Amino acid sequence: QSMLTQPPSVSAAPGQKVTISCSGGRSSLGNYVSWYQQLPGTAPKLLIYDNNKRPSGIPDRFSGSRSGTSATLGITGLQTGDEADYYCATWDSSLSGVAFGGGTKLTVL
Amino acid sequence: EVQLLESGGGLVQPGGSLRLSCAASGFTFSSHAMTWVRQAPGKGLEWVSAISGSGSNTYYTYYADSVNGRFTISRDNSKDTVHLQMSSLRAEDTAVYYCAKGVNYGDYSGLQYWGRGTLVTVSS
Numbered sequence: 120q121s122m123l124t125q126p127p128s129v130s131a132a133p134g135q136k137v138t139i140s141c142s143g144g145r146s147s148l149g150n151y152v153s154w155y156q157q158l159p160g161t162a163p164k165l166l167i168y169d170n171n172k173r174p175s176g177i178p179d180r181f182s183g184s185r186s187g188t189s190a191t192l193g194i195t196g197l198q199t200g201d202e203a204d205y206y207c208a209t210w211d212s213s214l215s216g217v218a219f220g221g222g223t224k225l226t227v228l
Numbered sequence: 229e230v231q232l233l234e235s236g237g238g239l240v241q242p243g244g245s246l247r248l249s250c251a252a253s254g255f256t257f258s259s260h261a262m263t264w265v266r267q268a269p270g271k272g273l274e275w276v277s278a279i280s281g282s283g284s285n286t287y288y289t290y291y292a293d294s295v296n297g298r299f300t301i302s303r304d305n306s307k308d309t310v311h312l313q314m315s316s317l318r319a320e321d322t323a324v325y326y327c328a329k330g331v332n333y334g335d336y337s338g339l340q341y342w343g344r345g346t347l348v349t350v351s352s
Contacts, residue, residue: 219275222273
């Protein structure tokens with residue numbers, strides 16, 4: 120069973136920077152990683168795809184990187200509106216399917 | 229404007245069946261892979277199934293282990309609709325089911341467009 124591991128929660132003050140990690144095995148994080156933001160009661164929103172690309176309309180406060188079998192989402196200039204759940208995802212070759220991380224709850228103190 | 233609209237959710241008894249549909253508009257539907265993702269109440273996202281676009285002569289389908297053999301994904305390009313036929317439903321299938329489309333034709337994990345979701349409740 121593939122697993123992408125994320126910290127359950129992270130927190131930081133407004134204006135600060137936070138990073139969220141996503142770790143997995145070679146069969147999973149050997150492929151492109153995406154990151155999603157989900158506000159309460161809404162559908163997920165794509166923030167990052169192909170490890171570090173932003174869809175149109177996503178501010179450059181959001182960034183993605185990948186190194187080996189780990190990926191990281193960075194958010195700078197934190198705003199209260201960034202409080203949400205964040206998920207990483209990737210195609211897992213061993214499963215022939217997509218694996219999502221367990222999600223990280225971001226609190227902006 | 230890309231739009232995805234799910235329908236077909238509802239209350240069903242354990243062991244029952246349900247067919248979800250996702251009507252798409254605003255893009256060349258036949259060319260794009262389509263994906264179903266679900267979220268149980270208070271839980272995280274779980275990928276369910278995906279179907280390839282018309283890049284090849286064959287449509288490839290993919291399923292999570294948890295639904296393989298019980299769910300069937302299909303598409304009707306004449307109606308720009310993707311379906312998820314669910315059978316032998318269990319309580320643990322209770323979730324909001326989202327339809328999603330990737331950034332590019334063959335994207336399965338970079339899902340840029342999502343519907344609002346449809347709630348499936350499996351309970352007696």
